[in-house]
Amino acid sequence: MESVVTVGLDGSPESLAAAHWAADEAERRNLTLRLLHAWPLLVPEQTRIPAEVDQNYWANRIVHNARTELQARHPGLSIVGNLVADDAQDALLQAASESEMTVVGSRGLGAIGSYFLGDISMAVVARAEGPVVLVRAETNETGPPPAPRTAGSVVVALKLHGPCDDLLEFAFGSAAARGVPLRVVHGRSLPVNAYVPWGVDHDVTEEIKHEAQKDLSQALRPWREKFPGVEVADLIVLESPAKAVVRAAGGAGLLVVGRRKHRRGLAPRVGPVAQAAAHHARCPVAVVPHD
Numbered sequence: 001m002e003s004v005v006t007v008g009l010d011g012s013p014e015s016l017a018a019a020h021w022a023a024d025e026a027e028r029r030n031l032t033l034r035l036l037h038a039w040p041l042l043v044p045e046q047t048r049i050p051a052e053v054d055q056n057y058w059a060n061r062i063v064h065n066a067r068t069e070l071q072a073r074h075p076g077l078s079i080v081g082n083l084v085a086d087d088a089q090d091a092l093l094q095a096a097s098e099s100e101m102t103v104v105g106s107r108g109l110g111a112i113g114s115y116f117l118g119d120i121s122m123a124v125v126a127r128a129e130g131p132v133v134l135v136r137a138e139t140n141e142t143g144p145p146p147a148p149r150t151a152g153s154v155v156v157a158l159k160l161h162g163p164c165d166d167l168l169e170f171a172f173g174s175a176a177a178r179g180v181p182l183r184v185v186h187g188r189s190l191p192v193n194a195y196v197p198w199g200v201d202h203d204v205t206e207e208i209k210h211e212a213q214k215d216l217s218q219a220l221r222p223w224r225e226k227f228p229g230v231e232v233a234d235l236i237v238l239e240s241p242a243k244a245v246v247r248a249a250g251g252a253g254l255l256v257v258g259r260r261k262h263r264r265g266l267a268p269r270v271g272p273v274a275q276a277a278a279h280h281a282r283c284p285v286a287v288v289p290h291d
Contacts, residue, residue: 004080006034006095007103008088011062014105016069017137021284022103023070023077025133028177031100032078033070035063038091042083059083089120096128101286103133106278125259125278125287126270131170133254133286134278152253152283153181157245157273159258160186160215166290167258168219172227174254174286181231183252186216187244187273188236205238212236242276249281256286 007022009015019035026033037059063081071079084091096102104121125132156171158164175182194204216234224232237244249255257274270278270287277285 004032004034004099005029005101005103006036006082006092006099008092008095008105009035009037009062009066010088010105011058012105014135014137016066016105018103018105018133018135019066019070020073021133021135023074023079025101025103025177027074027077029100032080033074034080034082034095034099035066035070036082036084036091036095037063038084038086038088040085040087042085056083089123092120092124093127093129096124096130096132099130101131101133102128103135106134106136122270125274128287128289129261131286131288133284135284136282152251153183154178154254154256155183155185155245155249155252156256157241157248157258157277158184158186158216158219159241159273160212160219163291164219164258167256167288168223170286170288171256172223172230174256175230176227178253180253181233183248184216184220184232184234185245185248186212186234186236187241188212188238189240190238208238209236242273245273246276246280249277249283252281252283254284254286255281256288259287259289261289261291 005022005026007015007019009019023033039059042056042059060083063083067079067081071077092102092104102124104124106121121134125134154171154175156167158167171182188208190200190205190208194200194208213234213236216236220232220234224230235248237248245255245257255277257277259270259274274287278287
């Protein structure tokens with residue numbers, strides 16, 4: 001895996017907002033930023049031809065303009081442009097297998113505050129071998145969408161079922177790079193036996209919370225030791241994990257969720273928590289594949 005952060009560019013304001021977020025991330029992690037634009041009809045580069053006959057003119061312009069804007073804001077950042085004669089989805093999936101993370105823009109739906117994820121974004125999130133970050137530009141009535149704010153804590157959704165090292169390493173590393181607290185959220189729906197005619201059985205819910213807290217503390221212990229400078233707060237919520245995570249992400253700078261790596265022969269899929277985060281969280285969402 002190369003020491004780069006790759007961002008997909010398509011000329012839209014959303015992809016430019018994603019590029020700004022990716023540049024900030026690359027700078028704080030001391031990585032190279034790669035600007036990727038893919039188009040199947042790209043032709044081999046030719047020299048000394050006028051712009052009006054250059055079939056790659058607009059592709060080159062998309063990358064050049066973004067690089068110029070980002071370099072002015074990050075003069076010390078290493079930025080490379082990458083034009084690929086390939087389908088955008090395939091190019092992004094290849095990039096995800098080679099990069100520390102891949103960043104793509106998502107289009108918001110006005111006041112609803114949810115993502116509109118096209119086929120390409122969903123396929124990349126569901127199939128990528130590395131972390132994919134979805135960045136939605138903030139709305140701006142007087143001009144193009146600005147880059148999203150990066151302030152706020154990092155929130156990570158933890159299931160407590162099976163290995164989660166890749167997820168926690170990304171979450172702790174992101175919090176450490178930003179110098180912000182990490183909030184670990186575990187949501188758990190109540191079992192049927194927790195309900196009684198007058199509501200819920202307090203003894204049952206307390207037992208569930210106690211067991212969950214014990215498992216959560218055990219899962220976090222080695223990562224607290226590895227990242228002693230990261231302030232960690234954990235939260236156990238007895239409701240739908242998807243609702244708990246989206247609610248906890250309010251005001252966050254980054255939400256980190258996991259996705260099980262798909263097994264050979266099975267169709268790639270994104271779980272309900274990652275789906276809810278991608279569609280409803282207002283902050284950037286990192287989807288991290290793990291075993």
